[in-house]
Amino acid sequence: MNYTNRRFLLNKRPLNMPTDDCWKLDEQQINSIINNEILIQVRYLSIDPYMRGRMNDGLSYAAPAKIGDPMTGETVGEVVESKSDLYKKGDIVCVHKGWQTYIKTKDTDPTIYKVPTSNIPMSAYLGVIGMPGRTAYFGLNRVGKPKKGETIVVSAASGAVGSVVGQLALMHGCKVIGIAGGPDKCKYVKDTLRFSDCIDYKSESFETELISSCSEGVDIYFENVGGPVTKAVVNLLNKNARVPICGFISQYNEKNMIEADTPFKILSKLKYKPKHRFFVVTEWMDEWANATKILSEYINNDQIRYEETIIDGFENAPEALRNVLTGKNFGKQIIKV
Ligand SMILES: NC(=O)c1ccc[n+]([C@@H]2O[C@H](COP(=O)([O-])OP(=O)(O)OC[C@H]3O[C@@H](n4cnc5c(N)ncnc54)[C@H](OP(=O)(O)O)[C@@H]3O)[C@@H](O)[C@H]2O)c1
Incomplete structure (x- = not known):
């Protein structure tokens, strides 16, 4: 050997x-x-x-x-x-x-x-049936708790976690608005992943487009990025909104996390705070195999694309x-x- x-x-x-x-x-x-x-x-x-x-x-x-x-x-x-x-x-x-x-x-x-x-x-x-897919599954179902007819906004929507969150929320009967960087990713999120809409946060019209897409406000914001994107979405949160905090990638290179625009800091400044918590996929480790099985079935039924x-x-x-x-x-x- x-x-x-x-x-x-x-x-x-x-x-x-x-x-x-x-x-x-x-x-x-x-x-x-x-x-x-x-x-x-x-x-x-x-x-x-x-x-x-x-x-x-x-x-x-x-x-x-x-x-x-x-x-x-x-x-x-x-x-x-x-x-x-x-x-x-x-x-x-x-x-x-x-x-x-x-x-x-x-x-x-x-x-x-x-x-x-x-x-x-x-x-x-x-990816889709591994750690990121399970993160989407548990973060949405156990923390976000989607209900039919609600509006959910998902940041980093074309990514490993966000893409699965949005497709699962569609299965729950939600209106799903993605946020992603650039026209190609937004087109993919709308056309291939079948989200209701996807807004380019790098575009100058980001905030106005987001407001018009979320005409009935936002019931769940699935947080992946932090920073300016989060600041724009939190203005639209409805009463009883939930914010599962999965991550805040826009701030990961910051030297001083106390100064960084983390979702915790942004949400703490709101007058009416939504239900929010940071979660880690390992909280549901004993259910991972089952989540992978369910996600695999969704792939085979073309309900989840990746x-x-x-x-x-x-x-x-x-x-x-x-x-x-x-x-x-x-x-x-x-x-x-
Ligand atoms: N809590 C948990 O257990 C857990 C587990 C897995 C992942 N996560 C978190 O979930 C999030 C997504 O992870 P992932 O694996 O699915 O990664 P991913 O979405 O496949 O890749 C990261 C994406 O983040 C976006 N991004 C990078 N810099 C950004 C910025 N400054 N502003 C806005 N968006 C930015 C980019 O998409 P655009 O081109 O669209 O900007 C990039 O493609 C991360 O925050 C990660 O830490 C948490």
């Missing part, structure tokens, strides 16, 4: 947009595994906005990545060596063990799960993260290893 594992190790903490020197690409030889271990050859690496937060050394709901450790991330790949009764050679698994091309791990690692054999490509287990931006080459992971933080991605950002 002789495998070369390439790993991106966290090298330093960024002050703003992460530069290449924030990581060190290193090589590690793997020559053996012991009993109850497996070796996974990674096929796809997920690139997600939360990774930017893990590069900071601040207080958060999750521990920061350590300098010198592999950068935090989830992957899907094939078991190529096994001394385990739980996983055999050829099994396709997801595992959350960082930016690496081979993962040697104990078979009892709680982040591993077997990808069921299906017609859905394995990359989707990192887009992935797959970049070839492990070495491009840092650039892909920057793309997510600047909106160059279209749908779920993935690296093909």
Whole structure:
């Protein structure tokens, strides 16, 4: 056995947009595994906005990545060596063990799960039916609690989470207004994802278009971005509105979070505050498998459509993260290893 594992190790903490020197690409030889271990050859690496937060050394709901450790991330790949009764050679698994091309791990690692054999490509287990899809499912259903006839606004609407939130809300009988950056993304959200409307927040007429689209106000604002977008939407919130706070990507590179335009800060200044809370998808970890099953059925019934931006080459992971933080991605950002 002789495998070369390439790993991106966290090298330093960024002050703003992460530069290449924030990581060190290193090589590690793997020559053996012991009993109850497996070796996974990674096929796809997920690139997600939360990774930017893990590069900071601040207080958060999750521990920061350590300098010198592999950068935090989830992957899907094939078991190529096994001394385990739980996983055999050829099994396709997801595992959350960082930016690496081979993962040697104990078979009892709680982040591993077997990808069921299906017609859905394995990359989707990192996106629409993986963590982002489940985030949409639980954030909307358990925090947003949509009702038929309500108006919901979803920011980062063409993205991995937002695209699923909107399509699920359509199934609940809601009027769904997306917000996205640029005409191409807005066209995709309206024509392919079938949202009721989608407004370009980069356009000069953003606020007037948003007001005219939300003629009956906003009952749910599914928050993904923070900043100026949030400031515009909160003016339209109805009595009894709910704001599930999923993330606030526009502020992730800010040096001082106290000063940043987070949704918490923006909502705290409102006279009438909507019901709002930050949620994390791990709150419903024991129901993940069921959510993935439901979302898979929606895909097979064409009730959920999705887009992935797959970049070839492990070495491009840092650039892909920057793309997510600047909106160059279209749908779920993935690296093909
Ligand atoms: N709470 C949880 O458990 C959980 C789990 C997963 C994700 N999240 C959060 O969900 C949000 C969406 O994540 P995702 O994985 O679905 O990513 P994504 O939407 O696929 O990609 C990020 C998108 O954010 C938008 N964006 C970037 N900078 C922006 C800015 N300054 N203003 C407005 N929009 C901006 C870009 O779209 P445009 O081109 O349209 O601007 C970009 O494509 C993030 O905030 C993430 O942290 C939370």
